[in-house]
Amino acid sequence: MSQNNMIKEAIKNCEDEKIHLIGSIQSHGYLLAVSKEDYCIRYVSENVKLLFSGVLLGKRIDVIDQQIDTSVTGSTLIELLNTQLRTENFDGYNPYHITLNGVPYNLITHISSDFIVLEFEPDSSETKGLEINSFLGDVLIHLNIANKSLRDILATTTIKLKELLGMDRVMIYQFDDDWSGEVVAEAKESHLETFLGLHFPATDIPRQARVLYVKNKTRHIANVFSEPVNILSDQNITLDQSFCQLRSVSPVHIQYLKNMGVSASFSISLICHGKLWGLVSCHNYSSKFIDYKTRKASEIISSYLSNMIELKTEKKLSSKRAENEQIVDTLDKQIREDWNLRTGLSGHQVNLLSIGKAQGAALCMQEEITTVGDTPQPKDILRIVEAFYESDINEDIFHTSSLAKIFPFAEELKELASGMMIIVISRELKECIIWFKPEQLESVSWAGKPDKVISQGDEGHYSLSPRTSFEKWENTVTSTSQNWRPYEIEAATLLKDKISAYLKLKANEMRRLNYKLTQAYEELNTFSYTLSHDLKTPLNNIHSYLELYVEEEEIDLEDSFYLNKALANTKLMQNMIKEVMNYAQTTQGEVEFKKVNIYDIIENIISQLTKDSNDCFIDNQLAKDTYVSGNSVMLFQIFLNLIENAVKYQNKNADCFVKIYNKQYEDKIEFYIEDNGVGIESQSIEHIFKLFKRANKDSSIKGSGVGLSIVKKLVSKHNGTLEVTSEVGNGSIFKVTFNK
């Protein structure tokens, strides 16, 4: 078994130890448990024979009632239990003062499933009651000074608790996210070495102990050297001792305390927002029993302290929260005013870095990375983004203070990016915002080197032995940043929502604009059609009047330069108008897609073109079953115009030759119309698809400059593309690509 697995098993064994079913108590007290139903004694600690005479197991509680002097409080044990059961209030009567053989005891009762547990503890505080009350009042007043910092409050509490408990050392221990802990306040005897600032590993207080700490807030170990006393029973289930005051201690923990030199301990849970925030941990270097009332008093102080901590952290958090909310609002405003995510988040004084304590931030949108502050190189950011989206992390908001632990390649980026918080904008487009925190070289002082010592028991199980040395041990934490604070995460969450809202708005706006554009386009199309139609009539009339004038005045056009030009220009304009109308008309309307045979179309075009003149060889190299999905009239127009052009711009010095062939791909089909004509000059190529632009200035070749515009328009209506390559004097190749 590898070292690692051994540790894992050992930790698991330690965590699996059922400490609430330990079946024994500490020897300074006595335990009885009676059935709730009939008050028959079902459990006894072995040592009760020192208190009571006779056999107890199976007998009714009356058997001890006679031996107890309850004169202090006045009612018998049975009367007490009756009242407690009836009122369902046990704690309110604790402790119950009794005398046994002239010795005062505190009786503490509680319910454990079907049983009432009675615990007898020595009572050493007959007169302490009043003192404790005034002490409590004093402490609470001390703690309630509003402008005290949390640290001061914690320090004051340790001093006051030390005074109350008389223990050698009182510490406040705060848990970190990983359940390791740090001593944040301490009051101690002056000769003792300080533990303040020391860290303890999470395994020091295993999970099930933490669970018990939430349930039962105090825990007292009076003497680590005393032998535990077994609980005897006539039942076949073990008594649940979760709420037991006297519950004995796990041997591992006893060893742990012994290793530290501690003889007695007392701890109280500090619970904030329902979660274990920390512990008040008290050590004594000789055995020490703390009586119930004192324990209760320190519990009150601790619960008051818990409230103070809650309030203080809440207050700190809420002011940070308010501050960040305002920043997010500003960012939101900027985004909306700029109508741009990128500038809104990075182009102003308030930017992504204004939130929290990150040193760098990056916005990854539309395959472009914008950075603010100190970030890794864009290529490294890209790598992180890729790795994040490929990982099994499904959260839309994710943060870590140790990026290299998740993505080992990030180790080399640790100086700038040990900590990372990411919010997903779009998983599909791999868009996100990332914040970076630099590596924080922190030296952590551990209470003893937190190596686990593993020993193999008789049955071959690996178990954890507590370390034997608690001497301060320094350890430098690398590749780790400061933690992400709750308010930072909250702000990021808020920002994410704002961005989503903005993107939705933007998408709607785009849709609206798109619709308007389509409409405007349609209108323009209609408009150009109507306009040219309206222009046509007066122009035709002008032309007719000119002709009439020439005719009736018997003018010889050869002699009349002006009239000749006027007629030529009206003719030119008539043609242009005709072409505009043609363009508007052919490109109007949606394409209804049908399977169209292109071979047939080409054959059709060839027969049409060679009907009038036969001076060009047009070679249809398509297979007979070449299909494209589209509109047959438009497809006809596309190929007609292209082939017509190829024939029209033929090279006078060569035999005209045009060939049509195609290439098939999985997702597209390409058609080539190749000629050996005059070709197109490279500087003209970009203009040839524009309306009324003609590359060829040869006036002997008739053309309007509309044909290729129509082709371009029709091809794009089929979601296709049109490209041309050409060489002057050698011909042109037009390539039309359609999707399949």
Add this chain to the structure above:
Amino acid sequence: MDIVCVEDNEDFTFFLSKALKNQENIEYGIYGLAADALMALSNMEVSLPKMILLDIDLPDKDGFSFLRELRDSNVLKHIPVVMLSSSENPRDIQKACQLGANAYVTKPGGFSQIKVLVQDICDFWLRHHRNPAA
């Protein structure tokens, strides 16, 4: 009367009448309003025109409605109608055909072409075409 023309554009009317005058022995009437043309036709019951030249854009009603009324009339429905319009819109051409126009011609862009067109129309509809007896 040989030809009734329904045409409102004054210039085109001018060219049309010039072209028609060139034809020998042709009687024609040109009306700028559909209503005037209909009125005239109803007064001609004894000798109906041999054909009608009809524009689409008219000020009082469009040529299509005129054509529909014509085809709905027992007396006038057999008169051949040649649409003469500047519209090249396939929808207009189709509509005219559906409503029973006998031919559709777009207005030429110059007077010489107008002359040729009028010559062709007269040749065909007045000299070669045989109308069913009214």
